[in-house]
Amino acid sequence: MVPYRARRLLRITRICLAFACLGWYAWVATTRFTSVHAVLAAYLVFAIGAMFEARFDSPLRTAIALIADACFFGFWTWVAAAVVPGWVAAGWLSALICGYLLTSAVLLHQMDRVLAVAAVAFSLSFLLSRPGDAAPAWVATGAGAVAIAVALYKAYLERRMSNTLRYNVMIRSQAQTAREAERQRIAADFHDGPLQSFISFQMRLEIVKKLMGRDIDAAAEELRQLQELCRSQVGELRSFVRSMRPADDGASLPASLSRMVEQFQRDTGISATFSSGDFFDPAEIEVSLELLQIVRETLNNVQKHSGATRIAITASIHDRRLEIATEDNGSGFPFSGSFNLDELELLRLGPVSIKRRVRMLGGELQLESRPGQGARMQIRVPV
Secondary structure, three states, X not given: OOOHHXXXXXXXXXXXXXXXXXXXXXXXXXXXXXXXXHHHHHHXXXXXXXXXXXXHOOHHHHHHHHHHXXXXXXXXXXXXXXXXXXXXXXXXXXXXXXXXXXXXXXXXXOHHHHHHHHHHHHHHHHHHOOOOOOHHHHHXXXXXXXXXXXXXXXXXXXXXXXXXXXXXXXXXXXXXXXHHHHHHHHHHHHHHOHHHHHXXXXXXXXXXXXXXXXXXXXXXXXXXXXXXXXXXXXXXXXXXXXXXXXOOOOOOHHHHHHHHHXXXXXXXXXXXXXXXXXXXXXXXXXXXXXXXXXXXXXXXXXXXXHOOOEEEEEEEEEOOEEEEEEEEOOOOOOOOEEEEHHHHHHHOOOXXXXXXXXXXXXXXXXXXXXXXXXXXXXXXXXX
């Protein structure tokens, strides 16, 4: 939309042109007052009145104003051809009015109206100008060509802006969905992990309270076990907080994965190894962040649910696809066999958040479960 100041400037230009036309004709006319004076005065009154309604524009008003400006251009072109003294100056005023008319059409109207105005301006200049004088028609042709070119570029920019706005709305919607999903995942992880430990801790404190009055030795043993539980809770909370952190700034994906695996081994005591060949990071940082989060969730699941004592993670590039494989010796999933992503979603098996992240990345997932012996998960993502 054209800013208010630009629309006001157009109306000031209209007033100046109307006043110049009326003043010039009054100076060169041989009679005191004619119908030409009346038309020019009426247009000047219209221009002044429109100046005070600039803030209340509507499609209907702008269309009426465009028609009025086009009619005035045709009228003045006829007057300029009829005026014998000073017709050159009158022709210059006609050219200025033509430029104003086309400028107003470009700024305030769509492409179809610009084409119509350019055609009308050329026709009026050709039909109403002084016989043998082709200058007005050439001026209208050149101004019309410039106006059409500017209108085409304006339409192109408007399409680009519209597409950008739609893309921004889509990105905001996806970001909101991702934030909500992440909040739900964090809430679920906290409920299944640290919160359960705190509930257990609270229940056992009640047991200690009751034992203090009956069996001091049993209460002391219970307190010792609570100390062990506190230490395990500290490690679990550290892992939980670490899973919320983004990737290390400036670190490559292999370096971030290696650091994550080393920290996991220190915190949990579970043997964890990471190996990778020479491969490049994904072009989009969001892909790296999602892959890091997938590995975090895999490690958390191993710690909380599998009872594994060893986990190995490998990363490599094959056929322009980044492959990350994890394998542990834990209890596996409560099903047996090898399934891809579509099969897991159809059967409602496997880790929900990891499946969702792989699907969002446009990747592939292969999950093999061997109950009592461990599980292996392979992810392939295009890079």
